Amino acid sequence: MTKQEIVDVIKKNIADNLDDIDVKDIDPTKSMKDYGANSLDIIEVVSCSMRDLDIRIPRSELADIGNIDQLADKFLENIGKK
């Protein structure tokens, strides 16, 4: 799986979980908060994306992530490892 595919999964889940946002308008260098996500929206996007990608990362390892691109990097590190 490529990083771009992971970014697409995250974008899809952002669009599913927030109002009036189109996948094509999401800039990965931004934080989900920039699109109006609250803390629980973010948790939901992260857990839906992990389910789609079949990975599990403890919440403590996700605490310092600042934008969508960094989240995708973290997911990429964990792909295929269980």
Place this chain on the structure above:
Amino acid sequence: MTKPIDWDLDDKKIATLRMQDTENKNVFSHAFVEAFLATFDEIEEAEPRVLVIRGLDDVFSGGADRESLMELAAGKIVVRDLVLSERLIHARFPIIAAMEGHAMGGGLVIGLCSDIVLMANESRYGAVFINMGFTPGMGTTTLLPLLVGPYLASEMMMTGRRYRGKELKGLGVHVNDILPKAEVLPKARDLALQIAEKNPKSIALLKAALSTPKKKLLIDARAQEDLMHHLSFGFPETKAIIHEFYAGK
């Protein structure tokens, strides 16, 4: 420092209880539940015509705190939480839950124990108990089916998902209203005013009659939830999940 819970009574005899523990986001710590119950005593004494319960604008309540869960996992019996449900259901005046912010687990139960429930499109609501490995409590297993219907209640309890208010509306949840966040409090106020102008003695009679099914459901819940908690918190897996859930926090 502001009190974690405060209340007031206005000239129409409408009481408002505000959960405002900004630091801990209205989680049910020992101190918080004690403060809630003490506040509730004061409100009952003041004999309001109706009570509006509200939280912070982003969080209504997050439910049980880590310490309480650890105690349950250690085999201690914590009856305090059930007392909260009981007190709300047995109140002599109508209760309106103005849930502008997120409500999870025990926080959602406050809504389940109220007479009128208002939610916000933007906020999230979940019976999240199972995410931490254990079975639901505080009356959720019998009261949630009444609020949202039996099938969606099963889904909410089994998946632990945090549903957006707007999503719940689409799923046909029959609470009083699911509105834009900014309209939740004005709507609660409007309903409170309409109730407050009615004959309070007849309202009290009506309240007692209408809450009878919930009183029975709570008794049923207590029997099955206590048993399930006893078993569920005894599983080593449950302790491991609670620890993992709070790791790094």
